[in-house]
Structure formats: C-alpha cells, structure tokens
Amino acid sequence: MADIANGHANGNPNVDALKNNIAATYNNVTNGTMSRTAPIPSTANADMDVLAGPVAQNIKAEGARTTDELSNLANSRRAPSYTAATGQPLTHYHSFFSELLSWKNPRASGIAYLALVSFIFSVRYLDVIRWGLKLTWMALGVTIAAEVAGKAILNNGFATQLRPRKYYTVPRETLDTVIGDVNELINFGVIEAQRILFAENIWASAAIALGAFISYYLVKVVPYWGLALIATTVVFFAPLIYTTNQELIDSQIQHAGEIINDQTEQIRSLVQKNTEQATQVTKQYMGDYTAKAQSLIKGAVGQEDGHKSDLKPTDFPAAPKEDFKSSEPVVSKEIKSEPIAPPARAGDEEPLIAA
Structure with missing residues (x-):
C-alpha cells in the first residue's frame, strides 16, 4: 500500500503511459484517423x-x-389553378392535402396515416411530459458526467470535444418560411370551414354534417382519442375506397340523383297545379265580391243621379201621414188642489198650545 501511494505521489510511469494511450485512442476516434488493423477476408465479403x-x-x-x-x-405544395366560388385564390395546402388524400403516392400517404395514428396512441398511452422531463435530466447527467470524467482522466472534457465551434441559430429565411407556412395552413382551415358552411360543395357539406351527427351520439360511449382515430381513418380511407370503386359509386350516385330529380319534379308539378287552382278560386271569389260591392255602390248613388236603382220602395220604412200635435201634460181629475198657506210674517208666533 505504501509503494502504491509513493508511486502515485512520485508519478508512476505505468499510470502516465495508460493515460497517454487512452488520450491517443480518444484523439484517433474523434479525429477520424483510426484505421483498420485487420482487414476482412475477401471470402467473407463475398459471402x-x-x-x-x-x-x-x-x-x-x-x-x-x-x-x-x-x-x-x-x-x-402550390396554389391550385381553380378558385373558390367567390373567385378567391386558394392556398397551396389545398393541393397538398388533395394529393395526400388521393393516395396517388401510396407510400407517402401510408406514412402520414401511420404517423397520425402513432401520435394519437402516444398521446393516449404514453406520459410524454414525464418522459420528456426524464430524458432531459438523464441527458444532462450524461453530459455532465462525461465532462467531469474527461477532465479528471484526460485533462480535457468529452463534452468540450463534442461542442460545436459555433452554436446553431435559425436563419431568418427559414423562420420566414415557417411563419408563411403556418399562415397558409391557418388560412386553409378558415377557407375550408367557410366553404363547407356555405355549401359550396353540397356532398362535402353533407358528409361533414353526417359525421358531426354521428359523433354527437358516439361521444357518449367513445372517448375523444377514439373519435380522433375514427376520424383519421375515415378521412384517409374514404377517398381510397372511392378511387378504387369509382365507377360503381358514380353509377349509384347518378341513379340516386335521377330518383331524387323525378320525385322533385313530381312535387314541383303538384305544387304548381294546386297553386294555380287556388289562384283561380281566389280570383273567382274576388270577382264575385267586387261585383256585389259595385252593385251596392251604384244603387246608393242612383237616387241622386236620377238613374234607376235596384232598390224597391218596400225596402224603406213607410213615412207618417198625420200632422204632428203638441202634447200637453194631462192632470188627473181625482187630484184636488189644496190652498197654499201664505208665508209667515215677522212677529207672528205660533201658539204653543192649540186653540
């Protein structure tokens, strides 16, 4: 023990040689100067x-x-040649999502679908926030330990050797491009929402309405991540099913459209017929009431103008033939008049006792 302690104190040449060998090996690995010492046989390469x-x-x-x-x-990702119903140009994300959902590039569409499904399941089953915190302290712990160990053994930290000469920064052009893409993506969502709301494409609006109606009842029994998974699957595979069976689906849609047009035409003709009948009846009643009103007005005015009236003399009450006489009040003979006592004079007093 004393010899080992003295060797460390006086600088043991074996320890110094070990350090030098480790430092040389590290430099060869980091600088990329390490070469093969034993080439692989040609027969092994052939196999x-x-x-x-x-x-x-x-x-x-x-x-x-x-x-x-x-x-x-x-x-x-370029602006499409067609425009909205208002004549407004669309964003390049309209072409991008149309290309993605059309499955013209099946591998790219499949990768996008699997990425979204993986994201939904990771949000549902993985505690991403805690894992992020754990990864942070583990990564920092490894870099700190490597730096301390490198300075203790090689007098030069490992993290120092891996540190870039210049820290990475985001170029302004890249930032402007990202901001522009975010702006285009937001405008894509806003424009599509308005096109669906104002029924620019009736079938798309009907599909969204049907999906919202079904989701209103599914949300009671299906969690939100399940609804997100169902919606992603429908959005990606509904266009694929349509393109695969386009002829059959188009023929069925055309047949359904013909039936709807026939029913609509029948309803339109029936409503038009009933409307014409109601109009004729209304005109007839209005004509009758107008004729009666005109006859009454002419009969009332015919007396003054000397025209013959349709009114008969018996329609008016008979005029009185006797003269009017003045009527006096009749006094009954049975009522006798009584003398009115003269008014009392001053000084006259009534006797207290009757005579």
Whole structure:
C-alpha cells in the first residue's frame, strides 16, 4: 500500500503511459484517423454480398420509391389553378392535402396515416411530459458526467470535444418560411370551414354534417382519442375506397340523383297545379265580391243621379201621414188642489198650545 501511494505521489510511469494511450485512442476516434488493423477476408465479403444481395436491393429500391413519393408530395405544395366560388385564390395546402388524400403516392400517404395514428396512441398511452422531463435530466447527467470524467482522466472534457465551434441559430429565411407556412395552413382551415358552411360543395357539406351527427351520439360511449382515430381513418380511407370503386359509386350516385330529380319534379308539378287552382278560386271569389260591392255602390248613388236603382220602395220604412200635435201634460181629475198657506210674517208666533 505504501509503494502504491509513493508511486502515485512520485508519478508512476505505468499510470502516465495508460493515460497517454487512452488520450491517443480518444484523439484517433474523434479525429477520424483510426484505421483498420485487420482487414476482412475477401471470402467473407463475398459471402455477405451473396446473402444480403436481394434483400439489400429490395430495401434500396423501396427506399428510393419512398423518397421519390415524398418528393412528389412536397412538390405538390402550390396554389391550385381553380378558385373558390367567390373567385378567391386558394392556398397551396389545398393541393397538398388533395394529393395526400388521393393516395396517388401510396407510400407517402401510408406514412402520414401511420404517423397520425402513432401520435394519437402516444398521446393516449404514453406520459410524454414525464418522459420528456426524464430524458432531459438523464441527458444532462450524461453530459455532465462525461465532462467531469474527461477532465479528471484526460485533462480535457468529452463534452468540450463534442461542442460545436459555433452554436446553431435559425436563419431568418427559414423562420420566414415557417411563419408563411403556418399562415397558409391557418388560412386553409378558415377557407375550408367557410366553404363547407356555405355549401359550396353540397356532398362535402353533407358528409361533414353526417359525421358531426354521428359523433354527437358516439361521444357518449367513445372517448375523444377514439373519435380522433375514427376520424383519421375515415378521412384517409374514404377517398381510397372511392378511387378504387369509382365507377360503381358514380353509377349509384347518378341513379340516386335521377330518383331524387323525378320525385322533385313530381312535387314541383303538384305544387304548381294546386297553386294555380287556388289562384283561380281566389280570383273567382274576388270577382264575385267586387261585383256585389259595385252593385251596392251604384244603387246608393242612383237616387241622386236620377238613374234607376235596384232598390224597391218596400225596402224603406213607410213615412207618417198625420200632422204632428203638441202634447200637453194631462192632470188627473181625482187630484184636488189644496190652498197654499201664505208665508209667515215677522212677529207672528205660533201658539204653543192649540186653540
């Protein structure tokens, strides 16, 4: 123990050599100067190429197709040639989502669907916030430990070696592009909501109304994440089902439209017929009442103008033939007049006792 302590105190050459070897190895790894010391035999390479040939080629081909479809989907972000019913130009997200939901690029559409479904399940079953906090303190703990250990062993921290020469910043062009995309995305939602509300496309508005009606009752038994999953599946696979069976669906829609048009025409003709009959009856009654009113007015005015009236003399009451006589009040003979006593004079006094 004393020899080990003395060796550490005096600078043991074995420990110094170990440190130098570790530092050299670290520098070779970080600087990329480490080379192979034992080349792989050519026979082993040939065997690996034979085993991994078809699989590697298929994977490479699928990766190339996926990259091309994602590029096509990204290039579809341009303003469409058509406009809204008001003549207002639409956003480039109209073309983007139309391309995405049409499944013209099946790999890109499938990746988008799986990403949304994974996001819904992660929000439902994963505690993302706690995991984020845990990942934060673990990452910081690893970097701090690596920095302390590097300074203790190599006199140079590992985090210091991995630190970039210049910290990354967001360019103004990138920020302007992101803000512009967010603005276009918000306008896409606002315009589509108004187009659906004012029934620019009757079938789209009817589909949204039916979905809202069904969701109103499903929300009582299905959680919100389940509704989100159902809505995502319907939005992605309804266009795919339509494009796959377009002829059959279009024929059924045309047949239903013809039936609706026939029923509408019958109802329209029936309403028109009833309206004409009601109008004729109303005109007839109005004519009769107008003729009666005119005859009454002419009969009342005919006496003054000397015209012959339709009124008969018997329609008026008979005039009195005797002269009017003055009527006097009749006094009954049985009533006798009594003398009126003269008014009392001053000084006359009534006797207290009758004589």
